[in-house]
Amino acid sequence: MENRHAALGLTDDDVLKIYEKMLLTRLVDQRAWLLNRMGKVHFLVPCQGHEAAQVAAAWALRPGIDWVLAYYRDLGVALTLGSTPRDYLLSLFAKAEDTYSGGRQMPSHWSSPSLKIFTGSSPVATQLPQAAGVAYAAKLRGDDVVVYVSFGEGSASAGDAHEAMNFAAVHKLPVIFFCQNNLYAISVSRDKQMAVEHVADRAAGYGFPGVVVDGMDPLAVYGAMKEAVARARRGEGPTLVEAMVYRFMPHSSDDDDRTYRGREEVEAWKQRDGLPRFRDYLMGLGLLTPEADEALHRRLAAEVDAAAAYAEAAADPEPEDLLRHVYAE
Amino acid sequence: MAIKTLLEAIREALAEEMRRDDRVFVLGEDVGVRGGVFRVTQGLIEEFGPMRVLDTPLAESLIVGAAIGAAAYGLRPVAEIQFADFIHPAMDQIINEAAKIRYRSNGAWSCPIVIRAPYGGGVHGALYHSQSVEALFYHVPGLKIVAPSTPYDAKGLLKAAIRDPDPVLFFEHKKAYRSIRGEVPDEDYVLPIGKADVKRPGEHLTVITYGYNVHLCLEAADRLARDEGIEAEIIDLRTLSPIDKETILTSVRKTGRVMISHEDTKTGGIGAEVSAIIAEEALFYLDAPIIRVAPPDVHPMPFNHKLEAAFMPTVEQQYAAMRDLARY
Numbered sequence: 001m002e003n004r005h006a007a008l009g010l011t012d013d014d015v016l017k018i019y020e021k022m023l024l025t026r027l028v029d030q031r032a033w034l035l036n037r038m039g040k041v042h043f044l045v046p047c048q049g050h051e052a053a054q055v056a057a058a059w060a061l062r063p064g065i066d067w068v069l070a071y072y073r074d075l076g077v078a079l080t081l082g083s084t085p086r087d088y089l090l091s092l093f094a095k096a097e098d099t100y101s102g103g104r105q106m107p108s109h110w111s112s113p114s115l116k117i118f119t120g121s122s123p124v125a126t127q128l129p130q131a132a133g134v135a136y137a138a139k140l141r142g143d144d145v146v147v148y149v150s151f152g153e154g155s156a157s158a159g160d161a162h163e164a165m166n167f168a169a170v171h172k173l174p175v176i177f178f179c180q181n182n183l184y185a186i187s188v189s190r191d192k193q194m195a196v197e198h199v200a201d202r203a204a205g206y207g208f209p210g211v212v213v214d215g216m217d218p219l220a221v222y223g224a225m226k227e228a229v230a231r232a233r234r235g236e237g238p239t240l241v242e243a244m245v246y247r248f249m250p251h252s253s254d255d256d257d258r259t260y261r262g263r264e265e266v267e268a269w270k271q272r273d274g275l276p277r278f279r280d281y282l283m284g285l286g287l288l289t290p291e292a293d294e295a296l297h298r299r300l301a302a303e304v305d306a307a308a309a310y311a312e313a314a315a316d317p318e319p320e321d322l323l324r325h326v327y328a329e
Numbered sequence: 330m331a332i333k334t335l336l337e338a339i340r341e342a343l344a345e346e347m348r349r350d351d352r353v354f355v356l357g358e359d360v361g362v363r364g365g366v367f368r369v370t371q372g373l374i375e376e377f378g379p380m381r382v383l384d385t386p387l388a389e390s391l392i393v394g395a396a397i398g399a400a401a402y403g404l405r406p407v408a409e410i411q412f413a414d415f416i417h418p419a420m421d422q423i424i425n426e427a428a429k430i431r432y433r434s435n436g437a438w439s440c441p442i443v444i445r446a447p448y449g450g451g452v453h454g455a456l457y458h459s460q461s462v463e464a465l466f467y468h469v470p471g472l473k474i475v476a477p478s479t480p481y482d483a484k485g486l487l488k489a490a491i492r493d494p495d496p497v498l499f500f501e502h503k504k505a506y507r508s509i510r511g512e513v514p515d516e517d518y519v520l521p522i523g524k525a526d527v528k529r530p531g532e533h534l535t536v537i538t539y540g541y542n543v544h545l546c547l548e549a550a551d552r553l554a555r556d557e558g559i560e561a562e563i564i565d566l567r568t569l570s571p572i573d574k575e576t577i578l579t580s581v582r583k584t585g586r587v588m589i590s591h592e593d594t595k596t597g598g599i600g601a602e603v604s605a606i607i608a609e610e611a612l613f614y615l616d617a618p619i620i621r622v623a624p625p626d627v628h629p630m631p632f633n634h635k636l637e638a639a640f641m642p643t644v645e646q647q648y649a650a651m652r653d654l655a656r657y
Binding site for chain 1: 354380381383385386388390391393394395396397398399400401402403404406418421422425426429430431432433434435436437438439470471473494495
């Protein structure tokens with residue numbers, strides 16, 4: 001097994017932590033499904049299949065310094081930057097303590113002023129112009145800040161994506177447009193969304209680089225992100241990184257993907273799952289043993305157990321909270 | 330104290346706020362080297378440079394979305410939508426984003442942006458340079474809506490809007506830009522958002538209005554006083570949201586007769602809400618039905634001068650409606 005991470009500037013400890021965050025993301029997502037199917041939570045947006053792309057992308061950012069406008073599937077980004085399983089599960093249960101929205105939004109609508117994760121909505125692509133605005137403000141103030149904004153390939157069809165990319169290009173803004181292309185906008189397949197092979201093909205039309213990477217290979221994603229971050233910090237402007245991924249689960253807990261894609265296709269993509277591939281890589285290099293992996297699995301599962309128990313027992317908002325925060329108080 | 334046009338007062342407010350606070354910047358189409366198509370931002374790029382007086386691409390959703398992002402970062406953006414008629418591509422950014430940011434983050438984030446937009450007709454602007462769009466936003470919690478009628482109010486309210494912690498839509502009547510003049514103090518002052526102003530006291534009836542119609546109603550009221558001794562109280566709402574119920578209800582309880590006048594079309598307009606407030610809270614003070622004086626429910630407004638005139642409110646309309654209401 002060839003060491004691919006050293007050349008990227010990643011230590012052995014870094015890659016073990018990346019693996020840990022990928023595994024944690026998977027376990028949290030699986031727990032969310034379990035809770036949903038038990039009837040304990042109403043709704044979730046899964047990320048399984050995207051973990052490698054998300055964790056590796058976030059690994060290239062400086063938590064609390066670089067700004068993040070992450071879309072609703074970006075659980076791995078949130079967990080990597082410092083949001084916790086408890087934070088996510090509190091949002092899943094929509095409890096008063098939910099740090100993202102106090103139980104107001106559907107789960108996965110991240111928000112953390114201290115982590116510079118801006119609050120997001122459900123209509124797609126609206127975060128892209130906002131990311132350009134954050135980056136413009138940072139440039140106006142002369143701050144060394146990079147802005148990460150993520151979206152699915154479905155969002156790339158929205159006008160806001162075009163307006164934001166064009167503006168970011170004009171002003172050479174430090175934005176990384178991170179597209180997680182999982183080939184489906186809910187049920188609408190890629191060939192019905194675009195006539196080009198890749199969203200990244202469009203970057204040339206705006207005048208900045210677009211790169212396509214295997215989104216199930218965290219080292220490939222990290223390499224592309226690292227270059228995009230460096231370019232942004234050098235003042236050379238935006239990059240569009242398109243991570244090719246696959247959504248193993250339906251779009252949401254209310255979707256049924258059997259109505260629009262075959263099981264063979266899903267199973268074929270699962271053979272490329274980033275999580276076991278990266279585990280094999282680490283084991284091949286002797287950085288991880290089956291025993292250590294099992295111990296890690298147990299530790300993370302216990303953390304998720306505790307977070308779920310805490311969130312389920314946490315208090316609901318009070319009815320009068322409905323009226324708060326419409327305007328400044 | 331100097332006499333200034335409404336447009337000059339707005340320009341002064343922008344320049345003074347930009348001098349006072351280096352977080353304030355303006356963005357929009359043609360706001361830079363051209364100084365805005367109405368010249369509101371004239372001179373700003375020379376004083377503050379192109380980064381703080383940003384000429385944007387023709388993309389309204391981007392203008393508002395970028396303002397939201399810049400505000401999140403800690404700046405105080407003032408976005409200009411060149412004509413209110415062009416604001417619709419930014420509706421999602423305004424209604425689903427700006428208005429909800431504080432609420433959806435449980436108070437963790439805020440959106441202190443100002444969106445300035447020239448609105449209103451009577452300037453040969455036809456269907457897409459004449460619209461009044463305030464009612465479209467009036468239904469949305471989380472937004473503040475300001476529509477001043479005088480230079481003094483415009484300057485004080487724009488300063489308040491820029492300093493406000495929440496998103497403010499600031500509608501500037503384009504017919505008033507250069508035709509309405511008034512005294513504007515040289516010293517810094519701020520007027521409170523959410524406070525109406527009694528522009529003319531009167532005891533016989535209450536006229537609730539805003540924007541350019543304030544001037545039509547004031548002229549009609551002066552004539553009516555001269556002709557018939559009828560004294561109309563003219564309330565300029567100034568802020569549409571949050572609306573100043575107290576000033577409205579105090580006047581209604583005094584006069585017992587209410588006319589609501591606006592340039593926006595009648596159905597579902599601000600007048601509908603004002604009359605509902607009065608019906609709910611002051612019905613038994615009324616001596617006559619509430620009347621709304623507003624253009625018909627057609628698209629404002631055709632280019633042909635006769636059709637435009639047929640749409641636009643007039644002093645005569647206001648006069649006749651006030652007189653009939655007083656006689657009821």
